[in-house]
Amino acid sequence: MxxxxxxxxxxxxxxxxxxxxxxxxxxxxxxxxxxxxxxPNIVQFIVSLQMTKYDIRNYLEKIYKIPVVDIRxxxxxxxxxxxxxKGYVTKExxxxxxxxxxxRGQEFEFxxxxxxxxxxxxxxxxxxxxxxxxxxxxxxxxKKRPGMPGWYSY
Amino acid sequence: MGRFRWxxxxxxxxxxxxxxxxxxxxxxxxxxxxxxxxxxxSYEARKRRMDEQWHEKLKALKTxxxxxxxxxxxxxxxxxxxxxxxxxxxxxxxxxxxxVTRTHLGEIKNLSPYSTDLEEESNRLLEHVKPWIxxxxxxxxxxxxxxxxxxNNEEVLVDKLDNIIGxxxxxxxxxxxxxxxxxxxxxxxxxxxxxxxxxxxxxxxGGMNPHTFLRRQREKVPWLKDAADEPINRxxxxxxxxMMHLRHExxxxxxxxxxxxxxxxxxxxxxxxxxxxxxxxxxxxLGTNIPGFWPGDACEFGLLSYxxxxxxxxxxxxxxxxxxxxxxHAQAIFASYGWLLPQACYQGFSTFNDxxxxxxTQTVITNGKLWSFYVYQLNTTLLHADxxxxxxxxxxxxxxxELKLFEAIEDGKVIGFxxxxxxxxxKFYLNAPKVREGVEMKPYxxxxxxxxxxxxxxxxxEWLEAEFKHMYSRRxxxxxxxxxxxxxxxxxxxxxxxxxxxxRRPFELQNVRPHMRRYDEHVPRYIPKKFRDVNKYKQKFEDxxxx
Numbered sequence: 001m002x003x004x005x006x007x008x009x010x011x012x013x014x015x016x017x018x019x020x021x022x023x024x025x026x027x028x029x030x031x032x033x034x035x036x037x038x039x040p041n042i043v044q045f046i047v048s049l050q051m052t053k054y055d056i057r058n059y060l061e062k063i064y065k066i067p068v069v070d071i072r073x074x075x076x077x078x079x080x081x082x083x084x085x086k087g088y089v090t091k092e093x094x095x096x097x098x099x100x101x102x103x104r105g106q107e108f109e110f111x112x113x114x115x116x117x118x119x120x121x122x123x124x125x126x127x128x129x130x131x132x133x134x135x136x137x138x139x140x141x142x143k144k145r146p147g148m149p150g151w152y153s154y
Numbered sequence: 155m156g157r158f159r160w161x162x163x164x165x166x167x168x169x170x171x172x173x174x175x176x177x178x179x180x181x182x183x184x185x186x187x188x189x190x191x192x193x194x195x196s197y198e199a200r201k202r203r204m205d206e207q208w209h210e211k212l213k214a215l216k217t218x219x220x221x222x223x224x225x226x227x228x229x230x231x232x233x234x235x236x237x238x239x240x241x242x243x244x245x246x247x248x249x250x251x252x253x254v255t256r257t258h259l260g261e262i263k264n265l266s267p268y269s270t271d272l273e274e275e276s277n278r279l280l281e282h283v284k285p286w287i288x289x290x291x292x293x294x295x296x297x298x299x300x301x302x303x304x305x306n307n308e309e310v311l312v313d314k315l316d317n318i319i320g321x322x323x324x325x326x327x328x329x330x331x332x333x334x335x336x337x338x339x340x341x342x343x344x345x346x347x348x349x350x351x352x353x354x355x356x357x358x359x360g361g362m363n364p365h366t367f368l369r370r371q372r373e374k375v376p377w378l379k380d381a382a383d384e385p386i387n388r389x390x391x392x393x394x395x396x397m398m399h400l401r402h403e404x405x406x407x408x409x410x411x412x413x414x415x416x417x418x419x420x421x422x423x424x425x426x427x428x429x430x431x432x433x434x435x436x437x438x439x440l441g442t443n444i445p446g447f448w449p450g451d452a453c454e455f456g457l458l459s460y461x462x463x464x465x466x467x468x469x470x471x472x473x474x475x476x477x478x479x480x481x482x483h484a485q486a487i488f489a490s491y492g493w494l495l496p497q498a499c500y501q502g503f504s505t506f507n508d509x510x511x512x513x514x515t516q517t518v519i520t521n522g523k524l525w526s527f528y529v530y531q532l533n534t535t536l537l538h539a540d541x542x543x544x545x546x547x548x549x550x551x552x553x554x555x556e557l558k559l560f561e562a563i564e565d566g567k568v569i570g571f572x573x574x575x576x577x578x579x580x581k582f583y584l585n586a587p588k589v590r591e592g593v594e595m596k597p598y599x600x601x602x603x604x605x606x607x608x609x610x611x612x613x614x615x616e617w618l619e620a621e622f623k624h625m626y627s628r629r630x631x632x633x634x635x636x637x638x639x640x641x642x643x644x645x646x647x648x649x650x651x652x653x654x655x656x657x658r659r660p661f662e663l664q665n666v667r668p669h670m671r672r673y674d675e676h677v678p679r680y681i682p683k684k685f686r687d688v689n690k691y692k693q694k695f696e697d698x699x700x701x
Contacts, residue, residue, distance in 0.1 A: 036366045038431040041246075069472045070245050072433060082649040089649050099431075103474070104246050 033110045040107035045098045056098050070101040209506040216600030218449040219622045220701035230671040231635045232440040235389035236429045241465035243481045244433035251484040253425035254359050255491040262552040268581050276580035288568045290326040295563050313464035316521045321397040323522035324460045331583050341586045345402045346453040351446030353394035355495040357505040360387045361542030365428050387538050392492035399459035404587035406514040415533045416546040445496035450605040456515045458582050461489050463519050482526050490517045490530030502598035508536040511593045516582045527578045528553040614699045636668050674700045
């Protein structure tokens with residue numbers, strides 16, 4: 001979205017500083033798992049480079065009704081990658097990281113998006129064991145005929 | 155110093171300074187065999203022993219300045235430290251302030267000398283002083299022009315104006331109280347008053363999580379993998395900005411006995427996060443411990459310090475009332491600890507050598523109208539490594555919420571004057587310092603040499619004096635510390651795209667770590683031939699006297 005330039009454009013400053021009001025912003029915030037170990041009332045987001053602290057505050061307060069106490073932002077450099085064959089280096093886009101402080105006492109824990117399903121793991125392990133057992137049986141049966149293909153029945 | 159080269163350092167490191175002379179048989183022989191103690195040879199134990207050795211060295215140094223010097227010796231470009239300043243306190247940082255200074259916070263209301271002896275005395279003197287204070291308030295708030303004070307600034311910043319009015323009122327109040335009380339309290343005649351003193355302190359605290367970079371580095375090393383989350387020591391540099399302080403030759407009497415702070419009722423919140431996650435930043439610099447005067451000054455114990463509160467205007471409204479009160483407490487804790495620690499350092503203690511007796515100070519935060527009062531007792535300076543959890547002693551702080559001195563000034567009259575506020579101030583001035591009976595004040599300093607000025611050897615004294623003052627000037631090193639440029643990080647470190655280039659930069663060399671360079675790792679000053687001593691004409695470089 002941001003690459004195509006369809007994001008909201010900030011207007012140049014004019015005398016009197018008339019404020020832009022938008023009702024359907026096409027910005028988005030990405031809630032990410034915190035990088036550092038931090039107090040439970042701090043939440044980490046990845047936001048568009050164009051967004052200011054005021055934008056982030058309005059976004060969270062007006063749309064999601066989240067009480068925001070403080071915001072600290074940092075622009076993080078994108079990762080670099082080297083081409084395996086030709087050796088040239090390419091870089092991903094930069095992004096802005098926002099650390100949003102909620103009022104004291106409030107806690108946010110990043111959800112476990114892919115919880116481990118114990119039942120499924122167990123059944124998978126069982127299937128794997130069975131397959132291994134069958135293969136061992138097959139090997140035992142055909143050990144006197146090395147190189148005999150598996151599809152050859154006798 | 156310009157001759158220092160990285161390539162030489164590796165050679166210097168390989169040289170051993172140990173000289174082994176064989177013992178004679180008589181020296182070697184004893185009746186019963188004597189074995190050296192069996193030491194734990196694990197990595198942690200060896201590291202701890204090395205640290206302890208350094209702390210013992212610090213303790214054994216004779217003069218104050220050498221002790222302060224030695225703390226910076228391991229790093230040429232200084233320690234990486236978390237910077238604490240008086241006028242920027244992040245949201246919700248009281249528990250951090252308490253952990254970092256190991257301070258228990260209580261209320262001043264029923265504190266014994268302030269609610270008993272001093273209370274009566276202040277009641278007697280209150281009416282005597284009150285009209286003078288009222289007159290000063292009316293003058294400062296109503297009749298004194300402030301325009302010239304911020305003429306150069308186009309915008310009048312509210313916080314700056316707050317500080318300006320605050321300091322002029324404090325000057326007036328201090329003048330009135332010293333003048334009126336000095337006949338009743340003779341200790342005030344002898345005390346020194348400093349305006350805008352330089353107060354800085356530097357200490358080491360453990361118990362907080364390692365930063366993310368270090369944690370990831372540890373996870374890569376097989377034998378450090380399990381200890382990746384082990385807390386690390388951090389250095390803290392506090393830069394204070396008191397508007398005025400009073401000091402005396404004698405210390406204030408202790409409020410409580412030192413061992414009373416060991417009781418389980420005294421608790422301190424544990425802050426386990428990296429301070430950077432709540433909004434502090436770090437910088438590399440040489441640590442400075444200075445309480446507003448140089449070592450050797452006669453008046454070396456603080457009585458009272460006044461602090462600005464203009465920064466409260468810069469705090470966001472969203473922070474709320476509770477945080478406003480806590481920010482003042484945090485400011486007072488840092489201001490008091492930050493002043494008492496360098497005072498303790500001048501008595502020969504340090505962040506690694508614990509106090510043997512408590513020190514007390516009184517702190518006032520004000521803008522002329524709103525006043526907060528704090529009493530602080532420094533019991534321990536030992537906060538590094540696991541002392542954050544194991545040290546039985548705590549520092550103690552007692553405070554008030556912010557109090558209004560008056561409601562308004564109308565028609566040349568002060569309306570709603572709050573006597574309690576003035577009484578607190580009177581109590582602070584009347585609290586007389588006393589001689590500590592039977593206490594050795596400077597146990598870790600030399601008998602004859604307590605400061606560099608006492609050193610009899612001329613050359614060494616002058617050299618140490620010049621170097622110490624240079625270290626404490628907070629100037630950057632004359633050769634700037636090296637940095638890895640962005641292009642190097644991308645094309646040389648992350649992706650090895652230039653394999654044929656000569657490897658000359660420190661990160662490409664073995665065993666060259668510029669930030670680990672010691673303070674004394676430099677070529678001493680060259681002596682031109684015509685200035686050389688006739689008897690030592692082969693001595694090319696001047697002597698150094700690092701502690």
